[in-house]
Amino acid sequence: MSDTLLSIRGLTKAYPGVVANDDVSFDIQKGEIHALLGENGAGKSTLVKMIYGLVAPDKGDMSFDGATHAPSKPSEARQAGVAMVFQHFSLFDALNVAENVALGMENPPAPRDLAKRIREVSELYGLPLDPARMVGTLSAGERQRVEIIRCLLQDPRLLIMDEPTSVLTPQEVEILFETLRKLKAEGTSILYISHKLEEIRALCDHATILRHGKNVGTCIPADSTAREMAEMMVGSSFATPAAHDRDLGDVLLDVTGLSLPQQGDFGTPLRDISFQLRAGEVLGFGGVAGNGQDELLMALSGEYLTEAGSVALKGADVSRHGPSARRNAGLLSAPEERLGHAAAPDMSLTENGVLTAADRQNLTSNGLINWGKAQDFAETVIKAFDVRTPGPHVAARALSGGNLQKYVVGREILQDPEVLVINQPTWGVDAAAAASIRQALLDLAAKGAAIVVISQDLDELMEISDRFGALNEGRLSAPRPVTELDMEQIGLMMGGAHGMEVAHVEH
Amino acid sequence: MIRLEKRPQPSKAWTTFSPLLAVLLTMVVGGLLFGMLGASPFEAIRTIFWDPLFHPNFAAYSRPQLLVKAGPLILIAIGLSIGFKAGIWNIGAEGQYIMGAICGAGAGLAFYPSESPLIFPLMIFAGLAGGWAWAMIPAVLKTRLGTNEILVSLMLVYVAETILASAASGFLRNPEGMGFPGSRNFKEWGAAHNGELIANTGMHWGVVAALIAVIAAYVFLSRHIQGFNVRLTGEAPRAARFAGVNPTRVVLFCLGLSGALAGAAGMFEATGPAGQISIDFNAGYGFTAIIVAFLGRLNPVGILLAGLLMALTYIGGELAQLMLSLPGAAIQLFQGMLLFFLLATDVFTNYRIRLSRKEAA
Numbered sequence: 040m041s042d043t044l045l046s047i048r049g050l051t052k053a054y055p056g057v058v059a060n061d062d063v064s065f066d067i068q069k070g071e072i073h074a075l076l077g078e079n080g081a082g083k084s085t086l087v088k089m090i091y092g093l094v095a096p097d098k099g100d101m102s103f104d105g106a107t108h109a110p111s112k113p114s115e116a117r118q119a120g121v122a123m124v125f126q127h128f129s130l131f132d133a134l135n136v137a138e139n140v141a142l143g144m145e146n147p148p149a150p151r152d153l154a155k156r157i158r159e160v161s162e163l164y165g166l167p168l169d170p171a172r173m174v175g176t177l178s179a180g181e182r183q184r185v186e187i188i189r190c191l192l193q194d195p196r197l198l199i200m201d202e203p204t205s206v207l208t209p210q211e212v213e214i215l216f217e218t219l220r221k222l223k224a225e226g227t228s229i230l231y232i233s234h235k236l237e238e239i240r241a242l243c244d245h246a247t248i249l250r251h252g253k254n255v256g257t258c259i260p261a262d263s264t265a266r267e268m269a270e271m272m273v274g275s276s277f278a279t280p281a282a283h284d285r286d287l288g289d290v291l292l293d294v295t296g297l298s299l300p301q302q303g304d305f306g307t308p309l310r311d312i313s314f315q316l317r318a319g320e321v322l323g324f325g326g327v328a329g330n331g332q333d334e335l336l337m338a339l340s341g342e343y344l345t346e347a348g349s350v351a352l353k354g355a356d357v358s359r360h361g362p363s364a365r366r367n368a369g370l371l372s373a374p375e376e377r378l379g380h381a382a383a384p385d386m387s388l389t390e391n392g393v394l395t396a397a398d399r400q401n402l403t404s405n406g407l408i409n410w411g412k413a414q415d416f417a418e419t420v421i422k423a424f425d426v427r428t429p430g431p432h433v434a435a436r437a438l439s440g441g442n443l444q445k446y447v448v449g450r451e452i453l454q455d456p457e458v459l460v461i462n463q464p465t466w467g468v469d470a471a472a473a474a475s476i477r478q479a480l481l482d483l484a485a486k487g488a489a490i491v492v493i494s495q496d497l498d499e500l501m502e503i504s505d506r507f508g509a510l511n512e513g514r515l516s517a518p519r520p521v522t523e524l525d526m527e528q529i530g531l532m533m534g535g536a537h538g539m540e541v542a543h544v545e546h
Numbered sequence: 547m548i549r550l551e552k553r554p555q556p557s558k559a560w561t562t563f564s565p566l567l568a569v570l571l572t573m574v575v576g577g578l579l580f581g582m583l584g585a586s587p588f589e590a591i592r593t594i595f596w597d598p599l600f601h602p603n604f605a606a607y608s609r610p611q612l613l614v615k616a617g618p619l620i621l622i623a624i625g626l627s628i629g630f631k632a633g634i635w636n637i638g639a640e641g642q643y644i645m646g647a648i649c650g651a652g653a654g655l656a657f658y659p660s661e662s663p664l665i666f667p668l669m670i671f672a673g674l675a676g677g678w679a680w681a682m683i684p685a686v687l688k689t690r691l692g693t694n695e696i697l698v699s700l701m702l703v704y705v706a707e708t709i710l711a712s713a714a715s716g717f718l719r720n721p722e723g724m725g726f727p728g729s730r731n732f733k734e735w736g737a738a739h740n741g742e743l744i745a746n747t748g749m750h751w752g753v754v755a756a757l758i759a760v761i762a763a764y765v766f767l768s769r770h771i772q773g774f775n776v777r778l779t780g781e782a783p784r785a786a787r788f789a790g791v792n793p794t795r796v797v798l799f800c801l802g803l804s805g806a807l808a809g810a811a812g813m814f815e816a817t818g819p820a821g822q823i824s825i826d827f828n829a830g831y832g833f834t835a836i837i838v839a840f841l842g843r844l845n846p847v848g849i850l851l852a853g854l855l856m857a858l859t860y861i862g863g864e865l866a867q868l869m870l871s872l873p874g875a876a877i878q879l880f881q882g883m884l885l886f887f888l889l890a891t892d893v894f895t896n897y898r899i900r901l902s903r904k905e906a907a
Contacts, residue, residue, distance in 0.1 A: 052552075122845070128831045277678075285583065341790070361790050362788060364787075366789075366790065372788075376784075379784055379785060380785055382782075382789055383778055383782035383785045384779050384781070385555075385556060386778070386782075389775070393774060394778065394785060394788075394789045395788075397771055397774075403771045406771050407765075407770055408770070408771055408774060410594065434555035437554040437555045450589055
């Protein structure tokens, strides 16, 4: 018996117009944490989907612990011992933890036994979770624990994790890493997909790097620098964002006592938020997901109207103005959810350009849209932000998440906003593209724009912000210059302890 | 095993060809149905689709009927399609059609027997206003109280039918009609008559209005920013709000427009082909127009063609009843099949079939 758990040989999968995986081969050893690295569209998702039985390969084969592994559906993969934690959770807000876990199992045990097993597993692996809690009340980190526990209950031999830390606070990341190391020590193999190179260096034994669907190399992360790995991934070196030394101008955005009642069953009310933003300044807002990020963006973009006098743009009250009026006055925004909020899935990129740029780019005259001009604008965005797509006629939903993100961010930046509010600017974007988006934001600030960046990526906020504030249950901590802060303080500021509160599972 | 797989983007080819395929399937299955009823399938299909246009004896009568029937269908369907694009489901066009007819006819009859050239324009305006006002009821209830416009607009059809019965036998009844229900005959009153513009073509002002509506809707949806906003609202409501579209205004606009066009269609019908307001003058155009809107892919040009096709099945269906003694219900079934097959083939616009072999584990 060899030490190889999963062996992949010559896997190839082509979709119309693109080869997602081209002759990919590598091995995952028993009891190792194996990183899978690559840019957006490098073929990571397709590869794990083949391992998990969601997609059938065109060519090549896999063997799992010596036996042929060719699952035609996920349940077959699960039976073989493969489990997967997806980037986007598939949980029902209105059900409790145990019910959600049961829904994802092949043969769920009786509810009482299940609750007991959830407690056992969650204590064993240091993943505090109360089976009776409603999922709607959980933080993103806790939701992820539900998914992980659901996988662990099936005693997997290979656990696939797709970008698990993108929604976690530093403290939660540490908890997760402890769990993964414990699993590894017990002999479980983990295939870990991430863009965060430092994490991979800290956690993984081996890394396989994909570029344009091909395996371009394997390395031992601990022996490589993040920069080396990133360069293998991109195929060329990329610039780290330039240090910022900016002169601040007048106050462009003045938010005073902004409050918003809870919207919907699982929304977060905003409570008495105040801050000032000057020309040339980047203000970073951190916080665990679900602490008012979406609501704050929508209150600033004009989708939610707030009490008169709460939002002033260049000295004029815009609290009662809708999105179009604020856009025309110079306040632009980019929401986090790309499909359905920032962009219409079935509309082309050209049409999605018109969505926010109609007025500012003069794409209409007498109410009639100039489609030629609109297409030019879309092409400009595609080119300037390196959006990988056959052209502006393509539907937004056909783009990979990272590419659509580049389009959405580029669409707003190229309209020369005076104030830009942006939520999760580099969510799901690869390292090189993330760096270029950050650079574009810094360039915009250097030109005198004021920028609010809401993000869950603290490294990102530290890198580009002048001041930092944290959202916690709809409240904003007073923004402080980043130079005065260290990571530990920030974690506490944004309620890093929040994830720990439920550590004491009842009984 | 057969699986449906979502396409990365909607197929252009299927968007165009699924209505044609639906028509073809309807002919095949409809033919079988007629065959089982004892008629020759080929003869039945020929009677429905060919004879109304080319039969030496009937064509002279039925050809003009094509525009007479297609006109209101197209006019109503254009209005409905714009709402459907925005995800606003006005199912009560039949009621708005009736109210438009009553208001249009009533506004004219108030000035009987004036021969002023302003009478007919006034009646058109009143027809538009009547349909608009009737559609504003579900619109305002939806925006103020969050009611479902499908239910409210549909229920209002039955209210409108009752008002129609009351109008025909009460306040709009012809005083010289010897007590029979029904209004004065507009065919005998030149200033208010919506007659044929070119003899023996069936072309009347309602058909002209339908053609104008097709062109206007085409420009509106493909070029105008408000048309874009309407489409955006239907495709992604949250993105529309982000773009700055006011959802309340879209609801009021779409229901108002579809109601006004349905009302105008009713007015043109009452003063033209029907000739008077009678108890049962509404012929179900408001409901059939829903099929026409979908058959035409909610696309103005498509609706123009679909309206003509639907009109043809109406005329051909009557002919088939007459010539082959097929039951009327079979003809209605045949028309319903068209929508059924259209919706079924429509799936392939966004999905494709994957045949996956069962693989050995």
